[in-house]
Amino acid sequence: MKQSFRAKRMLKQNIRLAQSSKLNLVALMDIFTILVFFLMVNQSDVVVLPSNKEMSLPQSVSEQLPREQVLLTVTPNGVLLQGKQVWRGDWQQAAELWQEPLSVAVKQELQYLAGRAAPLNTEQQAVGRPITILADATTPYAVLRRLMAISAATEYRDVSLAVEQRSNALEATP
Structure with missing residues (x-):
């Protein structure tokens, strides 16, 4: 069929x-x-700095984004460098009790990190190595000044302070 x-x-x-x-x-x-x-x-557009939940950063109108560099974190009870605790103490004590041990500990760790990094070329020697200081808004200024002086003494002269960016709308209100 x-x-x-x-x-x-x-x-x-x-x-x-x-x-x-x-x-x-x-x-x-x-x-x-x-x-x-x-x-x-x-x-590559997003850069997030690690921070503690207890930490509140100071506010600023800074436009500059953070870069990948050495991170010095100042907590209410100590100092961390690249996440490693290098000094533990209380800022409320007399300045003589915390300044010398802090200086020695931070300086040793910064020199160790600088020794592990590549040597600076002539352009970088003028500016120094970059470092970001991440500190709570309640951290005493004397502590920050001391840490910046220690950093500058160990080739870390390009110092940045981490802040929380404040919006322009808050800035415009009186």
């Missing part, structure tokens, strides 16, 4: 639909390649 054109077409379609479908990996790989490049380009 002869099959009609419609029956032949339906038979071909049934055979074609019965086959397992194939996954087109080329299109999927294209999407992931574009996604990887997109994430790599946009990832």
